[in-house]
Amino acid sequence: MKAWWVLCLMLLLGGPARAQEPLPAAAGEDIPLTRHAAPGRTLILWLPSEHGVMPQEQAAARRLAARGYETWVADLYGARFLPAVPSSMDTLPAEDVYTLLAAAFRHKPRVWLLTAGRGARLALEGARLWSERHGRQRPIAGAILLYPNLYAAQPEPGQDPVYLPITRHTRLRIHILQGDRSPWYWTLDSLRGELAQGGSRVSVQVLPGIRDRFHFREDATPAERALGERLPALIIQALHTTS
Amino acid sequence: MTYRCLAACLLLLVTAMAGAAELKAVTPRAAPELVLTGLDGKTYDLRAFRGQVVLVNFWATWCPPCRAEMPSMQRLKTMMRDRPFAILAVDMAETEKEIRDFLAAFKDTPIDFPILLDPKGQAMKAWKVHVFPTSFVVDAQGMIRYAVAGGVEWDDAEPSGRIESLLPAPQPGAGTGP
Numbered sequence: 001m002k003a004w005w006v007l008c009l010m011l012l013l014g015g016p017a018r019a020q021e022p023l024p025a026a027a028g029e030d031i032p033l034t035r036h037a038a039p040g041r042t043l044i045l046w047l048p049s050e051h052g053v054m055p056q057e058q059a060a061a062r063r064l065a066a067r068g069y070e071t072w073v074a075d076l077y078g079a080r081f082l083p084a085v086p087s088s089m090d091t092l093p094a095e096d097v098y099t100l101l102a103a104a105f106r107h108k109p110r111v112w113l114l115t116a117g118r119g120a121r122l123a124l125e126g127a128r129l130w131s132e133r134h135g136r137q138r139p140i141a142g143a144i145l146l147y148p149n150l151y152a153a154q155p156e157p158g159q160d161p162v163y164l165p166i167t168r169h170t171r172l173r174i175h176i177l178q179g180d181r182s183p184w185y186w187t188l189d190s191l192r193g194e195l196a197q198g199g200s201r202v203s204v205q206v207l208p209g210i211r212d213r214f215h216f217r218e219d220a221t222p223a224e225r226a227l228g229e230r231l232p233a234l235i236i237q238a239l240h241t242t243s
Numbered sequence: 244m245t246y247r248c249l250a251a252c253l254l255l256l257v258t259a260m261a262g263a264a265e266l267k268a269v270t271p272r273a274a275p276e277l278v279l280t281g282l283d284g285k286t287y288d289l290r291a292f293r294g295q296v297v298l299v300n301f302w303a304t305w306c307p308p309c310r311a312e313m314p315s316m317q318r319l320k321t322m323m324r325d326r327p328f329a330i331l332a333v334d335m336a337e338t339e340k341e342i343r344d345f346l347a348a349f350k351d352t353p354i355d356f357p358i359l360l361d362p363k364g365q366a367m368k369a370w371k372v373h374v375f376p377t378s379f380v381v382d383a384q385g386m387i388r389y390a391v392a393g394g395v396e397w398d399d400a401e402p403s404g405r406i407e408s409l410l411p412a413p414q415p416g417a418g419t420g421p
Contacts, residue, residue, distance in 0.1 A: 008400050155373040157390040158269065180336070181305050186364045211305055219307070 018062065023074075023103055030171075031096055032075040034058060036065035042141070042239070043108035044071040045100055048127075049117035052077055052084025054229060056216040063232040069239070070108060074100050076122070089118045097126020098133070105138050112239060113143040117212070120148035124166045133173065142173035142242045146234060147184055149211040150191065161187060163194045171199035173239040179210030203241055205234075253402045261325040264393025266378075266402045271386040274299070274379065275369040279333065279359040282342055287331060287359055289381065295327040296409045299396070301367055303335045308394030314352040316338045319397040319406070326410055327351040327383065330356035333366055335375065 004204055019037065022030030053075045060238040063072040076096050097113075104111045105189070113123040123143050128138060155161040174195060178185055185206065192202045207214070208229060214220060215228035277289035277299065289297065300316065302309035313332075320330055334342055346354050361367055364420070370379065373392065380389035388409055395402050 016321065151373075154392070155371070156269075157373070157379065157392050158272070158371045158375045160371060161373060181303065183335075183367075183375055184365055186335075187373065221305075 016241045017039060018147075023100065029079045029081075031100065032078040033100070034061070034073045036061045036071045036073070038065040038068050038070040040070065041108055042069050042110045042112065043104045044069055044112045044114050044144075044235070044239075045097075045104050046071055046073045046116040047097065047100075047113065047119045047123050048074070048076055048084065048089075049119040050084070050086040050089040050131035051117070051213070051216070054216040056231075059232045060215070060235070067232060067236060069236065071102070071114075072104065075222050076177045084149075084170075085195060086118060090121065092120060092122055094129050097122055098129040099142070101126060101130045105134075109138075110141045110183045112141045114146075115143075115236065116146035116148075118149045120150050121164055121166060124150075124170045124172070128166060128170060140172060142175065142239075144175045144177065144242070145180065146177045146215075147182060148176060148191070149184070150194070161190065163191070167191070167194040168197040170195065172201075173242045174200050174202045175242040176202065176204045177207060177234060177238065178204060179207040179212060179214060181209060181211040184212065204240070205238065244247075256346055258342075263396055263399075265404055266389045266391045266395055268314050268378070268405075269387060269390050271382075271388055273379055274381045274385050274387050275334075275366075277331070277359075277366055277370075279361055279366060280311045282334075282339060282358040282360065285357075287357055289331065290385065292329055292383055294383050294411065296383055296406055296411075297328075298330045298378060298406065299370070299381060300330065300332045300376055300378045301335065301361075301370065301372045302332055302376045304337055304341055309376040310396065312376060312394040313354060314349060314394065315395070315397040315399075316356065317352045317354050318350070319403055322379075322398055322403060323406070323410075326405065328410065331359055332343050332356060333359045333361050335367055336362050382409045 019035045021033060023033045024030055046057060053073055058073055061073045064071040066117055075090060075140060076092045077084045080092065081095060101111060113127060115123045123145065125144060127140050150163050150167045152162040152164050178188060188204055192204065195202045209223050211224060214224035215223065215231050220228065254372045265380055274289060279287055287368065312367050342358060343410050376394055377392045389405055396405065
C-alpha cells in the first residue's frame with residue numbers, strides 16, 4: 001500500500017526519480033549509471049549491447065520505473081572510455097557486471113539482467129561470477145535477452161554455429177525475445193539447446209514480423225516502431241513469464 | 244579544392260569497398276538438397292541444374308544488403324546470358340505478396356531469375372545460413388565452390404570472374420539445362 005502511494009506521488013510530480021551517478025568499479029574507474037528509481041522489490045539492471053546505451057533504452061527504462069520497476073542503465077563503455085562498437089563489447093569485463101549486481105542487491109532483493117544482442121555475453125558472464133560468489137544466498141531472478149548473439153564468432157556459411165563457452169556454463173532463468181525477421185530466429189533451437197546444457201531454464205517469445213534492433217533502428221517499420229513503444233510492457237510481461 | 248574532392252572520392256570508394264562482402268573459396272563439398280516451389284508456381288530442384296554453375300542466394304525483402312545486391316545479380320545474369328549459369332534466389336518465409344511488392348520496385352532492372360519460397364526455413368537450415376544475404380556458388384558438378392555472408396556487387400570483376408572460371412567449356416551439342 002505504501003509503495004502504491006509513493007508511485008502515485010512520483011507520477012504526480014512528473015515521473016520517477018532519475019539520478020545519474022557513477023558507481024565505483026573494482027578497477028578504479030567509475031561506471032556511469034542512470035538510476036530510474038521506483039518503489040517495489042524488483043530492480044532491472046540494463047546492460048548495453050554492442051550499439052551502446054541507446055536513448056530509446058533510457059526512455060524505456062524511465063517508463064519501466066514509472067510502472068514500478070526500478071531500472072538502472074549502465075554505460076559500461078563509458079567506464080572504460082571505449083567506443084560502443086562490437087570489438088569493444090567483447091573486451092568489457094564481467095567484473096563490472098558483478099560490481100553492478102552487488103550494488104543492485106544492496107538496493108533491492110529481486111534483480112534481473114536485461115540486455116540485447118552481444119550484451120548477452122556480458123550478462124551471462126557477469127551472472128556466472130555472481131553465482132559463483134553469492135549464488136546460493138542471493139540468486140539473480142533471471143535474464144531477459146533481446147535477440148541474443150552468443151556466437152563465438154560469426155559462423156561461416158554452410159558451417160554449424162559455435163557458441164561462446166559461457167552459453168553452456170550458465171544456470172539461470174532466461175527469457176529470449178526474438179523477432180522472426182532475423183536469421184537468428186532460425187537458430188533459436190540450437191541456442192536453447194546450448195543454454196539448457198548448463199541448466200538454464202529458457203523461455204522464448206517470438207515477435208512476428210519484427211527485425212533485430214527494432215526498438216532503435218532508423219529504418220524501423222511501423223510495426224517495429226509500435227513494438228518499440230511497447231518494449232516496457234514486453235519486458236514486464238517477460239518478468240512475469242519467467243518468475 | 245581538388246584535394247578535397249579527391250579525398251571525398253577516396254572516402255566514398257573505401258566506404259563502398261568496406262560495404263561489400265568477399266566471395267570466398269571453400270573446400271568443395273556437395274551442395275545440400277534444394278527442392279522448392281518458385282514464385283511462378285514451378286518446382287525447382289537444384290539437381291536439374293547439373294551442368295550449370297548456379298548462384299544460390301538466400302535473402303529476404305526486409306534485409307537492406309539483400310535489396311542492395313539484387314540489381315547486380317540481375318546484371319550478372321544478363322552478362323552470363325547464353326552461358327551455362329543460373330541464379331536461384333531463396334526467399335525466407337515471406338508471403339508472395341510481400342515478395343511481389345518488393346520485386347515491383349525494381350523498375351530499372353526487372354528481376355527475372357527464379358525466386359524460390361522457403362516458408363518453413365527448411366532450406367535455410369539445411370544450407371546452414373546464419374546471415375542475410377548468404378550466397379553459395381555451386382559448380383556444374385553440384386559442388387559448393389564459393390560462399391559469402393553479406394552483400395556482393397555480383398557484376399564486379401572479382402565475383403563475376405570467379406563464377407566465370409567455373410563455367411564448363413562449351414561442348415558441341417550440349418544443352419544448358421532447364
